Amino acid sequence: MAEGCMMALRYGMVFFNLLFWLGGCGILGVGVWLSVTQGNFATLSSSLPSLSAAxxxxxxxxIIMVIGCLGCVGAVKESRPLLLTFFILLLLIFFLEILSIMLxxxxxxxxxxxxxxxxxxxxQxxxxxxxxxxxxxxxxxQTDFRCCGVTNHTDWFEVYNATRVPDSCCLEYSDNCGLDNPGTWWTAPCYERVKDWLNENLVALWIFALCTALTQILGLVFSMTMFCQAVKVETFYA
Known part of the structure; x- marks a missing residue:
């Protein structure tokens, strides 16, 4: 009976971590693709220049690939140290996510x-x-969200020390159109436009967050159950 339970748990853990690992491969692949094809697209933040999407x-x-690999190898070999390491890392990430949302x-x-x-x-x-x-x-x-500046198009006036905005602020793009009449510029603030976009997609974001949390909880349950079962089996045959 115990051996049958261990076999079922092992297959469940391997399947779960294989999906986990493949998901990590996909995310890593997209990141590398963005880095190669959109290398010049970095971050909007001046204090965190390395915080780009790629x-x-x-x-x-x-991180996902490493954790998935740990869980998969731990399940196949029924290694208690690897299973426990997988559980601790996944639990730590889960708590950090909850803490981040609360903060x-x-x-x-x-x-x-x-x-x-x-x-x-x-x-600047x-x-x-x-x-x-x-x-x-x-x-x-500014082009995609049809906006200009952070809180107002006048944010750019301080940058240029003149009544001027980048050409990407123009309703119809053309060279040096940022020097034209303000009536030809986008006036909506980019910060609010991005926040509005996030609010419009809030349901999708929450569904993604809940699916992620459920996946992590299943991983925690599988790994700890298998760890405890491995301890019982080892104690029984000791």
Whole structure:
């Protein structure tokens, strides 16, 4: 009976971690693809220049692959140290995610204030040498979201020290259109536009978060059950 339970748990763990590992491979692949094909698209933040979409995906994908590999090998070999390591790492990530969500809602106003201040600081680097990624990022965001500046199109006036905005702020793009009449520019703030987009997709984000949490809980249950079963079997045959 115990051997049958261990076999079922082993197959369940291997299947779960194989999906986990393949998911990590997919995320890593997308991150590498973004890094290669969109290498100049970096971050909007001046204080966190390495916090780009590509780097985040590569880091997350690598972590998921390592954890999935640990769980898979631990299940196949019925290794208690590997199963316990997998459980601890997954539990730590789960608690960090919950803590991050709680802190986000508690300090939402402070985060908004800091993010806007940091983004405005980043505007000063727009178009400067060595900041091609940040420049391209702002151009893409303003074009795609049809917005201009962080909180107002006048944010750019301080950057240029003139009544001027980047050409990506124009209703109809053309060279040096940012020097034309303000009536030809987008006036919506980019920060609010991005927040509105996130709110519009809030249901999808929550579904993704719940699916992720459920997957992690199943991984925790499988690994700890298999670990306890392995201890019982070893004790029985000792």
């Amino acid at each position: 780097n985040l995906l590569i880091a997350v994908g690598t 986000f809602f508690i300090y939402q106003d402070e985060i908004d204030h800091y993010a806007q201040r940091d983004l405005k600081k980043g505007l 680097l727009f178009g400067t040498e060595g900041n091609v990624g940040l420049t391209n990022a702002w151009m893409i965001v």
